[in-house]
Amino acid sequence: MREGVAEVGIAEDGGEKPGAVPKIRRAVCPGSFDPVTNGHLDIIGRAADLYDEVVVAVLINKTKSSLFSVEERLSLLTECTGKYGNVRVDSFHGLLVDYCRSNQIPVIVKGLRAVSDFDYELQMAQMNRGLAGIDTLFMPTNPEYSFLASSLVKEIATYGGEVGSLVPALVHERLLARIEENNRGGGSN
Numbered sequence: 001m002r003e004g005v006a007e008v009g010i011a012e013d014g015g016e017k018p019g020a021v022p023k024i025r026r027a028v029c030p031g032s033f034d035p036v037t038n039g040h041l042d043i044i045g046r047a048a049d050l051y052d053e054v055v056v057a058v059l060i061n062k063t064k065s066s067l068f069s070v071e072e073r074l075s076l077l078t079e080c081t082g083k084y085g086n087v088r089v090d091s092f093h094g095l096l097v098d099y100c101r102s103n104q105i106p107v108i109v110k111g112l113r114a115v116s117d118f119d120y121e122l123q124m125a126q127m128n129r130g131l132a133g134i135d136t137l138f139m140p141t142n143p144e145y146s147f148l149a150s151s152l153v154k155e156i157a158t159y160g161g162e163v164g165s166l167v168p169a170l171v172h173e174r175l176l177a178r179i180e181e182n183n184r185g186g187g188s189n
């Protein structure tokens with residue numbers, strides 16, 4: 001194993017010693033997922049084709065206001081990713097690399113929508129690799145979703161715009177219900 005490289009994942013030669021317990025190739029798709037969109041699911045589904053197990057990890061960020069609570073986001077993600085079979089959903093706080101190390105996850109998978117995403121994502125990827133030897137795999141977003149962001153979906157839906165083609169039906173339903181609740185005077189999360 002090279003110095004600075006996370007000691008998790010498959011053997012360096014790609015093979016396994018006879019009698020050894022097979023190692024699980026695991027990756028994480030981290031994010032806020034407030035709420036999960038079809039763009040997120042495209043990346044999660046493609047990561048699920050590449051890895052034995054994909055963990056979708058929701059950042060618990062108490063300083064950022066959100067439309068859905070962490071529990072609600074986890075529940076939506078669980079329902080939307082159930083079809084993949086090898087995807088599980090979790091939450092984390094603190095540094096992503098610490099979460100990766102505690103859960104034997106050597107790879108972060110990130111979708112790149114456009115060049116504008118690249119600068120910040122590269123900075124984070126290099127920092128995460130420097131901090132803990134955790135690598136980042138950039139996956140180009142399906143062009144169909146290159147304009148898609150949870151923040152835009154929320155804004156458009158809040159002002160009555162149609163977002164049904166941008167999020168799964170279940171998310172659409174809960175999004176409209178939450179916006180209606182908030183308009184009636186209910187709080188946000």
Ligand code: PNS
Nearest residue numbers: 030031032033059094095096097124127
């Ligand atoms: O969906 P988002 O909000 O763009 O996701 C950003 C996220 C959660 C992937 C990123 O903010 C993150 O990894 N936060 C955890 C804190 C951390 O590790 N910060 C150092 C990054 S180098």
